[in-house]
Amino acid sequence: MTQTFAQVSNQAIYSATIVYALAMVAHVVEWAMGRQVTVETTTTNTATEPAMVGASVASVDSAATTTLATQQTGTHHDDERSDRFGRIGLSLTVLGMLLNLVGVIGRGLAAHRVPWGSMYEFSITGCLAVSAVYLFLVRRYHVRWLGLLVTAFLVTVLGIAVVLLYRPVEPLVPALHSYWLAIHVSAAAVAGGAYTVGALASVLYLVRHRAETKARANPGLPQTGFLWRTPPAESIDRVAYRVHAFAFPLWTFAVMAGAIWAQYAWGRFWGWDPKEVWAFITWVAYAAYLHARATAGWRGRAAAYVALVGYATFLFNFVGINLFGSGLHSYAGV
Amino acid sequence: MRTALILLFLLAIAAIPGSLIPQQRVDPSAVSLWRQSHPRLAPFFDRIGMFHVYSSVWFSAIYLLLMMSLVGCIIPRTRVYAKAFRARPPAAPRNLRRFSAYATWTSSLPPAVELQRARELLTRQRRRVEIVETDDTSVVSAEKGYLREAGNLLFHCSVVVVLVGVAATSLLGFKGTSAVVAGDGFSNTLPQYDQFTPGAWFKSNDLAPFSFAVTAFHVAYKRKGEGAGIPLNFDADLAVTDHPGARPHAYDLRVNHPLTVDGTSVFLVGHGYAPSITVRDGTGNVAFSGAVIFLPQDSSLVSFGVIKAPDAQPAQLGFEGYFFPTAAITPNGQPYSTFPAPNNPVLSLIGYHGNLGLNTGIPQSVYALDKSRLTAVTSPDGRPRPLLLKVGQTITLGDHMGSITFDGLKPWVQLQISQEPGKIIPLIGVLLAITGLLLSLLIRPRRTWVRIRQHHDGKTHIEIAALDRVAGGDPRTHIDRLAAALRPTTPEEHP
Ligand code: HEM
Numbered sequence: 171m172t173q174t175f176a177q178v179s180n181q182a183i184y185s186a187t188i189v190y191a192l193a194m195v196a197h198v199v200e201w202a203m204g205r206q207v208t209v210e211t212t213t214t215n216t217a218t219e220p221a222m223v224g225a226s227v228a229s230v231d232s233a234a235t236t237t238l239a240t241q242q243t244g245t246h247h248d249d250e251r252s253d254r255f256g257r258i259g260l261s262l263t264v265l266g267m268l269l270n271l272v273g274v275i276g277r278g279l280a281a282h283r284v285p286w287g288s289m290y291e292f293s294i295t296g297c298l299a300v301s302a303v304y305l306f307l308v309r310r311y312h313v314r315w316l317g318l319l320v321t322a323f324l325v326t327v328l329g330i331a332v333v334l335l336y337r338p339v340e341p342l343v344p345a346l347h348s349y350w351l352a353i354h355v356s357a358a359a360v361a362g363g364a365y366t367v368g369a370l371a372s373v374l375y376l377v378r379h380r381a382e383t384k385a386r387a388n389p390g391l392p393q394t395g396f397l398w399r400t401p402p403a404e405s406i407d408r409v410a411y412r413v414h415a416f417a418f419p420l421w422t423f424a425v426m427a428g429a430i431w432a433q434y435a436w437g438r439f440w441g442w443d444p445k446e447v448w449a450f451i452t453w454v455a456y457a458a459y460l461h462a463r464a465t466a467g468w469r470g471r472a473a474a475y476v477a478l479v480g481y482a483t484f485l486f487n488f489v490g491i492n493l494f495g496s497g498l499h500s501y502a503g504v
Numbered sequence: 505m506r507t508a509l510i511l512l513f514l515l516a517i518a519a520i521p522g523s524l525i526p527q528q529r530v531d532p533s534a535v536s537l538w539r540q541s542h543p544r545l546a547p548f549f550d551r552i553g554m555f556h557v558y559s560s561v562w563f564s565a566i567y568l569l570l571m572m573s574l575v576g577c578i579i580p581r582t583r584v585y586a587k588a589f590r591a592r593p594p595a596a597p598r599n600l601r602r603f604s605a606y607a608t609w610t611s612s613l614p615p616a617v618e619l620q621r622a623r624e625l626l627t628r629q630r631r632r633v634e635i636v637e638t639d640d641t642s643v644v645s646a647e648k649g650y651l652r653e654a655g656n657l658l659f660h661c662s663v664v665v666v667l668v669g670v671a672a673t674s675l676l677g678f679k680g681t682s683a684v685v686a687g688d689g690f691s692n693t694l695p696q697y698d699q700f701t702p703g704a705w706f707k708s709n710d711l712a713p714f715s716f717a718v719t720a721f722h723v724a725y726k727r728k729g730e731g732a733g734i735p736l737n738f739d740a741d742l743a744v745t746d747h748p749g750a751r752p753h754a755y756d757l758r759v760n761h762p763l764t765v766d767g768t769s770v771f772l773v774g775h776g777y778a779p780s781i782t783v784r785d786g787t788g789n790v791a792f793s794g795a796v797i798f799l800p801q802d803s804s805l806v807s808f809g810v811i812k813a814p815d816a817q818p819a820q821l822g823f824e825g826y827f828f829p830t831a832a833i834t835p836n837g838q839p840y841s842t843f844p845a846p847n848n849p850v851l852s853l854i855g856y857h858g859n860l861g862l863n864t865g866i867p868q869s870v871y872a873l874d875k876s877r878l879t880a881v882t883s884p885d886g887r888p889r890p891l892l893l894k895v896g897q898t899i900t901l902g903d904h905m906g907s908i909t910f911d912g913l914k915p916w917v918q919l920q921i922s923q924e925p926g927k928i929i930p931l932i933g934v935l936l937a938i939t940g941l942l943l944s945l946l947i948r949p950r951r952t953w954v955r956i957r958q959h960h961d962g963k964t965h966i967e968i969a970a971l972d973r974v975a976g977g978d979p980r981t982h983i984d985r986l987a988a989a990l991r992p993t994t995p996e997e998h999p
Contacts, residue, residue: 338729340726340734341726341734341736348760408977408978415945415946416945418941418945419938419941419942419945422934422937422938422941423938426931426934426935426938430931431760433927434760434761434762434771435759435760435771435773436771436773436920437679437762437769437771437773437920437921437922438679438920438922439670439924439927439930440670441529441530442522442523442527442529442530442557442558443530444523444524447519447520447522447523448523450519451516451519451520451523454512454515454516454519455512455516457512458509458512458513458516460945461505461508461509461512462509464505464974465505465506465509466505467506468509483516491523
């Protein structure tokens with residue numbers, strides 16, 4: 171039985187990788203289709219003048235669509251096709267997430283435990299969290315414009331997991347037999363998924379912000395290419411903030427649950443073990459991000475860089491400490 | 505804000521070295537290794553507290569500054585908040601059009617009706633509402649989201665509570681470790697601890713007077729396949745006496761399942777093997793007999809240990825070497841262990857005779873042999889003679905020095921014992937902090953204005969606008985919804 175579940179899980183993860191890759195290809199096509207489109211006027215930040223009486227100003231989400239709508243003037247046909255590929259990419263991502271879910275559950279059933287005992291298992295669970303957070307945001311805030319970055323991330327990480335990190339199912343060492351572990355790791359995984367999406371959004375924000383600054387300085391420049399298909403920098407920033415604001419309390423909770431688990435397993439809440447140190451550094455870095463957003467002179471680009479530093483510390487904890495670290499947490503067989 | 509930001513950055517950076525350089529409190533043996541391999545850097549690192557980063561002067565200084573800045577931030581902000589909480593929503597700016605979240609339309613309903621509708625809707629949305637009426641114009645000012653600042657204050661106060669709670673817990677409590685061989689017991693008194701770290705305000709006569717015997721220890725390993733040798737479970741059977749004279753009761757001590765007596769908790773954190781050994785000296789007398797704790801070196805439980813027989817005649821005897829639970833021999837004669845369970849237990853020791861150096865007055869570790877005045881027992885070729893012993897075997901050292909017998913094997917358990925009075929305080933603090941954080945991140949203070957004006961064409965002109973007090977919100981959607989709810993539904997009203 172264990173063998174069957176493990177095989178199902180492996181097949182599901184392979185398939186998920188391939189489906190995510192197809193989704194990525196669809197998003198590449200979606201963006202490439204928009205290439206020829208030329209727009210004469212800047213459409214950033216929809217006009218605020220209530221020129222027509224009775225027209226309330228468009229909301230953020232429709233601001234994005236307005237941008238697209240303006241661009242449709244040139245090549246209407248292309249744009250429809252581009253949108254179709256975007257939708258295909260999204261559907262494939264949903265399919266990929268379902269396969270990813272099967273892979274994670276199958277792994278858990280094969281091991282008779284929560285599937286997070288090794289780097290491989292963390293990676294597949296982390297990818298599930300990333301795609302779930304992304305798809306939730308697509309429903310809620312129409313962030314399909316993040317699709318290319320998100321699927322590229324998923325393909326990379328799942329690919330690395332399958333090729334380099336794979337390990338057969340193994341039992342957990344006794345220190346990990348705790349429901350606090352389940353709480354701790356699932357909260358950390360979802361927070362990590364959100365941090366990932368937040369970091370991707372911040373990257374996109376920085377790129378788009380640069381392009382907008384250039385365009386303002388040089389109004390004659392043609393605004394072509396996929397970058398101009400994303401919403402204005404301001405809206406991207408708003409989404410990035412929301413994702414981080416969701417992730418931070420969850421991360422706080424995950425760190426706390428970890429401390430309680432450490433208390434049961436090792437008799438102390440906090441021992442400055444390398445993994446704990448970096449969880450703390452990540453926490454402080456994201457607290458700094460939230461402060462930066464409220465500090466004059468730090469809003470916008472500087473804050474986005476702080477968020478990326480926070481994400482780097484998060485990644486280092488996952489990759490660096492697991493690979494090179496010692497200490498109690500390095501149970502995660504590579 | 506800028507100060508807090510800088511201090512947060514500093515705190516994050518200051519925490520890094522402690523994760524890269526071994527820390528005395530976390531892994532003392534890694535520190536000694538590091539000292540050996542960096543003889544020139546080590547004294548400098550010692551001076552700047554690199555092996556005790558989290559209790560070093562500079563680390564403490566940063567977080568104390570942060571605490572001060574935090575308190576210095578909370579107090580004035582609480583005052584400001586108290587005032588703002590009582591204030592009425594502010595009057596509308598003269599020009600609402602400059603807001604990006606703005607809508608306007610005309611209605612044929614009379615201004616009084618429109619005013620009533622706007623007021624009702626905004627009140628129903630649990631906004632604080634203030635109305636200012638002049639000749640031809642009335643303005644509804646509404647405000648929502650007062651709890652955001654309260655949440656923010658709660659969060660920052662809770663950070664203080666957590667830090668104070670953690671400090672109090674470690675000042676009032678203690679932490680210690682003890683290794684107990686199965687069959688032996690532990691009573692909660694200072695001499696029974698191998699290591700004891702009291703908090704500054706802890707008095708050792710506060711130790712709860714309980715005791716227990718470790719009656720048995722069980723461990724199960726995965727036998728076959730991938731991950732063979734991983735421990736699946738281990739637990740110790742205890743007979744616990746809560747206080748002198750009490751009747752002992754049984755307790756199953758497991759990882760993640762500590763024993764708690766009178767606020768003192770006992771955790772099972774590790775285990776190993778204690779070979780039972782008898783050393784006879786050159787005169788045939790028993791110079792040492794008992795179980796000796798060997799320290800595991802890796803996951804296959806190859807263990808290192810030292811046996812000292814100071815009473816041996818004519819010379820003191822000492823032994824040092826490794827224990828292999830399931831021994832196998834490499835082609836070039838080196839023993840190693842294939843499995844952590846004792847399927848083929850073998851001791852591989854080197855014997856020494858001479859002076860153990862126990863009378864120098866310098867305390868000696870029981871896990872190390874001072875070989876400066878000892879001579880190794882050698883083979884005829886002059887090299888130290890490896891003494892390979894299976895259970896029940898005896899090896900005679902020759903030259904009438906004595907013999908050593910491997911009598912049997914006992915498990916031992918590594919216990920961590922600690923008392924953390926008030927540990928519930930930081931926990932409550934964290935829960936409050938998360939609550940405050942959620943309030944402060946999810947609630948968006950927003951001001952909404954509705955201006956209703958009687959126009960000379962007989963129509964009622966209505967303007968609505970909203971302003972978020974914090975970034976990240978989306979006031980335009982709010983205005984869209986509000987407009988949809990307030991606007992007349994009949995199509996001809998739309999100009
Ligand atoms: C351990 C130290 C600290 C931590 C972990 C921390 C954490 C946070 C977090 C997570 C927020 C975000 C809440 C939000 O966005 O509304 C925040 C906001 C804030 N913090 Fe701190 N903080 C710390 C120290 C301080 C200090 C020392 C000050 C005062 C100088 C301060 C002043 C503020 C202010 C004014 C805000 C409100 C920002 C806003 O309105 O968005 N914080 N803090």
